[in-house]
Amino acid sequence: MAATGAILVVDDDPAICVVVGEALRRQGYRVKTAASIRERSALLESFSPDVLITDVMLPDGDGLDGIAEILERRPALSIIILSAQNTLNTAIRATEKGAFEYLPKPFDLNELTRAVSDALGSGKGADEEAPDAGLPHDGLPLVGRSPAMQEVYRTIARVLSNDLSILVLGESGTGKELVAEAIHSLGQRRTKPFVPINMAAIPRELIEAELFGYEKGAFTGAHARTAGKFEQAQGGTLFLDEIGDMPMEAQTRLLRVLQSGEVTTVGGSKSVKVNVRIIAATNKDLPKLIEDNRFRQDLYYRLNVVPIALPALRERREDVILLARHFLDRAAQEGLPRKSLSDDAAQLLMAYHWPGNVRELQNLMQRLAVLSRENMITADMLRNSLPLEAVPADYAAPGDLLGQAVREWAKRQLGIGLTQPNRNLHDDLLAVVEPILFQETLASVDGNQIRAAGLLGINRNTLRKKLTDYGLDPLQLRIAE
Numbered sequence: 470m471a472a473t474g475a476i477l478v479v480d481d482d483p484a485i486c487v488v489v490g491e492a493l494r495r496q497g498y499r500v501k502t503a504a505s506i507r508e509r510s511a512l513l514e515s516f517s518p519d520v521l522i523t524d525v526m527l528p529d530g531d532g533l534d535g536i537a538e539i540l541e542r543r544p545a546l547s548i549i550i551l552s553a554q555n556t557l558n559t560a561i562r563a564t565e566k567g568a569f570e571y572l573p574k575p576f577d578l579n580e581l582t583r584a585v586s587d588a589l590g591s592g593k594g595a596d597e598e599a600p601d602a603g604l605p606h607d608g609l610p611l612v613g614r615s616p617a618m619q620e621v622y623r624t625i626a627r628v629l630s631n632d633l634s635i636l637v638l639g640e641s642g643t644g645k646e647l648v649a650e651a652i653h654s655l656g657q658r659r660t661k662p663f664v665p666i667n668m669a670a671i672p673r674e675l676i677e678a679e680l681f682g683y684e685k686g687a688f689t690g691a692h693a694r695t696a697g698k699f700e701q702a703q704g705g706t707l708f709l710d711e712i713g714d715m716p717m718e719a720q721t722r723l724l725r726v727l728q729s730g731e732v733t734t735v736g737g738s739k740s741v742k743v744n745v746r747i748i749a750a751t752n753k754d755l756p757k758l759i760e761d762n763r764f765r766q767d768l769y770y771r772l773n774v775v776p777i778a779l780p781a782l783r784e785r786r787e788d789v790i791l792l793a794r795h796f797l798d799r800a801a802q803e804g805l806p807r808k809s810l811s812d813d814a815a816q817l818l819m820a821y822h823w824p825g826n827v828r829e830l831q832n833l834m835q836r837l838a839v840l841s842r843e844n845m846i847t848a849d850m851l852r853n854s855l856p857l858e859a860v861p862a863d864y865a866a867p868g869d870l871l872g873q874a875v876r877e878w879a880k881r882q883l884g885i886g887l888t889q890p891n892r893n894l895h896d897d898l899l900a901v902v903e904p905i906l907f908q909e910t911l912a913s914v915d916g917n918q919i920r921a922a923g924l925l926g927i928n929r930n931t932l933r934k935k936l937t938d939y940g941l942d943p944l945q946l947r948i949a950e
């Protein structure tokens with residue numbers, strides 16, 4: 470059955486308007502497109518859409534400006550925000566303004582059509598809470614633009630206006646604590662305490678006393694009544710780090726507190742009401758611990774209301790250079806000499822597998838900012854600092870960068886849905902790559918077609934035909950036969 474509904478698509482990139490517009494029309498929607506905020510305002514009046522899909526960076530301003538006012542006038546309208554800025558800030562702003570969905574670019578066309586049908590099906594967005602306009606956005610701590618981080622930002626943006634329990638998962642050093650701090654400092658509890666407690670860092674027998682507090686005389690050394698972390702976090706957020714290391718008995722007690730909302734100190738009998746948001750984190754496989762009877766299943770369900778999975782740094786290599794520069798900038802702001810990265814250093818950083826994740830990268834950049842005397846950080850300096858056996862032998866292979874470029878190119882082509890059945894992505898890629906390859910190869914042999922064909926491993930006639938097809942002028946390439 471054809472879908473019904475009117476959709477307004479606003480993007481100054483005509484390709485996106487065409488592709489998105491076509492995809493939605495094929496589903497049966499009525500679609501109009503606009504390329505600016507001015508056109509958007511006019512069409513909102515004359516076309517009266519059910520769903521507005523809008524880009525953020527528009528030629529006449531910020532596409533998010535005016536969204537709250539539009540929703541005030543048309544509360545039934547669902548808004549989907551597209552953005553290439555891809556920061557936590559954009560995700561939060563979009564969600565706060567009342568957007569139904571936020572899709573970072575390049576987006577998947579199926580994801581967009583699904584978002585449209587969800588928006589129409591639900592009558593209205595899932596995030597109907599009153600937008601909180603006063604959140605502090607500056608200096609947001611999380612750096613990264615990879616698709617995996619976009620997913621993290623979207624989830625963070627969605628949990629700021631509620632108190633759902635969060636379970637942050639990820640290897641050591643991926644930023645779990647930073648995510649917990651961000652949720653707290655951007656959310657509605659930000660004026661109250663953020664109290665972290667690391668289960669792995671406290672002797673097992675003291676965990677309950679630390680968490681729930683203790684009465685004077687409860688055990689040797691308990692000289693006075695002491696409030697536990699739960700009470701200290703009253704009204705705010707309790708961050709239970711390394712929750713997988715919590716002893717079973719403490720888990721049972723924690724579950725009871727979460728169920729009742731009351732804590733009783735160790736050695737005490739009176740309970741105190743507590744109101745805290747729980748964010749837990751672990752690098753352990755909790756379902757496996759449950760299987761081994763080392764973690765309570767009921768506690769797991771209680772904590773894992775909204776999971777946030779942080780990718781390992783090697784799974785988001787596109788963020789490595791961004792992060793490295795961020796840490797170098799920070800070092801410079803702290804008064805250390807400003808350092809930059811050479812190209813070969815950047816390649817080496819991207820090829821390394823970062824077992825210690827962002828923390829390892831941060832430590833390395835700080836060390837180099839302090840110790841190196843040069844202004845430029847080179848691959849040689851890194852080789853002295855990184856365990857070399859961990860760097861793939863072909864780290865410098867341009868293939869790594871090329872592979873990444875091709876992956877991004879393919880994602881972009883597929884993501885914005887330019888691949889109609891009659892398109893030939895394979896030929897399109899060759900048309901981008903081959904002329905560059907031919908030019909470089911010919912230049913390296915002073916334009917000798919025979920030698921170039923030999924290096925390329927193709928027949929000379931094939932090379933000549935391809936040069937003609939690509940409109941490459943053999944004379945300009947100084948092809949000497």
Ligand SMILES: Nc1ncnc2c1ncn2[C@@H]1O[C@H](COP(=O)(O)OP(=O)(O)OP(=O)(O)O)[C@@H](O)[C@H]1O
Binds near residue numbers: 648
């Ligand atoms: N996306 C990021 N942007 C900027 N800094 C980051 C990011 N992720 C992590 N860091 C920095 O890396 C360091 C390690 O992060 P964090 O302590 O949050 O990791 P973790 O996952 O909690 O580690 P562990 O499991 O070992 O406790 C911190 O100094 C943090 O500021």
